[in-house]
Amino acid sequence: MKKSYYQRLAGIGMLLIILFAFQKYRSKEKEDFSDVHFITNNSKALQLAEFDPNELDEKQWQNLGFTERQIATILNYKKVVGGKFLSKEQFKKCFAISGEKFSELEPYILLPENSLEAKFTHFKNFEKKSITVLGKFNPDLYTANDWIKMGFSERQAEAIIKYKSYLGGSFVSKEKFKECFIISEENFEKINPYLILPEKTSANYNKYVKNLNSTKIQYHAFDPNTLTLEEWKSFGFSDKQAQTIVNYRDRNLRGSFKSIEDIQKCFVISTEKFEEMKPFIRLNPATMANNGTSKSETKQQEKTDFSKIDLNAITFKQLLEFGFDEKAAGSMLGFRKKLGGFVNKEQILTTYNIDPELTKKLLSIAQLNTSNVPKYTLLDAPEEWLKNHPYFKYSADKIIFYRLTEKDEKKIWKLLKTKPEYEARMKLYLK
Structure with a gap:
């Protein structure tokens, strides 16, 4: 009986203690747990701000939450796409960047949305000034400053003026104007509708150029074998034409014109121009080269048979012999080296600094062997x-x-x- 009584008493005591403790808990104010932080996998919260992924170093990529391996992949991918991310679309394609991670970073990336937008916006700061044409104009009357105002750089403007001089002081036609290497296909399409020039080059090209010069040329008796570059220019020839005549005389003809026919054969001297000069030409035997030369010297000076020359093997010396100046010969061989060899003759005509008419003459004579030109597939090209x-x-x-x-x-x-x-x-x- 006593034992049962004490057990009931102990149970009542325990119940009272529990009720007292619960009441005390209920009466306590709630504690502030605002400063308590739970540990997650990302122990450091990302502090995101606008950024250009092209300007980040490895440490900055780490600050964005990427591992060393992911960073290495991103940097290698950037090299593969040309050393620069052009758009968010391109950046997203890097497999080291998950879709979730991209969504997190995307609002802060300072890049155009896609490649089309990149073409017109992202490169705006790096592209040359866009070409602006205000109305119809004659390019023959434009100075370097006029071309610069249109949107070309100073160097480009100088090259355009130089090209006009090379043509004889006029662009002649839209066809010739388009051949100026400085003027891209895109810019030509913009300028073309406003050009006050004939569509095609006149068959009587030299006459067209001559008529641009309103000053009548005063001829006098002259020996073509003693005429200097400047003196040929005084007869109405351009810098390029005068240089070609001198090269033709000194290299092709070994130092001198031997007959009136030699002068007539020089391709930059038109039939009309030759007839103008003919009454004033005085060939002096004393100024002709090869007078008194030995047979061995004559043999040494025999002309190259260019019909047997391969354009992919022609030498600098042979180009000079044909009549090219050093700059033109160097340009042609340099272009051939970069290409690994010419595949067709039309390519050669696109070489800068060459005389088109002289080049066409060479192309009509010489051969072109393409068997040694290296070729690959897109998959195995080095x-x-x-x-x-x-x-x-x-x-x-x-x-x-x-x-x-x-x-x-x-x-x-x-x-x-x-x-x-x-x-x-x-x-x-x-x-």
Whole structure:
């Protein structure tokens, strides 16, 4: 009985203690847990602000929450796409950046949304000034300052003026104007509707150029073998034409004109111009080279048979012999070296600094052997070759990137989205 009584008493005591404790808990004010932080996988919260991914170093990428391995992948990807992210769309494609991570960073990325927007906005600060044409104009009357006001750089303006001088003081036609290498296809399309020039080059080109010069030339008796460059220019020839005549005399003819016919054969001297000069030409035997030369010297000075010369093997000396000046010969050989060899003769005519008429004459005579010109596929072309070849270098990084995952050349061409004319040029050097 006593035992049962004490057990009930103990139970009542425990119940009272519990009720007392609960009442005390209920009466306490709630504690402030605002400073309590729970540990998660990201122990450091990201402090995001606007950023250009092209300007971040490894430490800054780390601050955005990327691992060393992810950072290495991002930086390598940037090199593959040309050393610069052009748009958010392109940045998102890097497989080291998850969709979730991109969504987190996207509002802060200082890049255009896509490649189309990048073309017109992101590169705005880096592109040359856009060309602005106010109305119809005659480019023959434009000074370097006029071209600069249109939007060309100072160097470009000087090159355009120099090209006009090379043509004889006039652009002659829209066709000739378009050949100026400084003026891109895009800029020509903008300028073309406003040009006050004939569409095509006149068949009587030399006469057209001559008529631009309103000052009548005063001829006098002269020996063509003693005439200097400046004296030829005083007869109405341009710098380039005068230099070609001197080169033709000194290199092709070994120092002198031997007959009236030699002068007439010089291609920069038109029939009309020759008839004007003919009454004043005085050939002096004393000024003719090769007088009194030995047979061995004559043999040594025999002309090269250019019909047997390969344009992919022609030398600097042979080009000078044909009548090219040193600058033109150097340009042609330099262009040939960059290409790895010419594939067709039309390419040669696109070389800068050459005389088109003299070049056409050479092309009509010489041969072109293309058997040793290196060719590849888009998939196996060496990276260095792609980056240095004049036809591929602007698409090289894209080709290198796309072929990492795409092995179908047709699909790579679709991804490149190059203009048909550029694609045609590139395919000249593909298997």
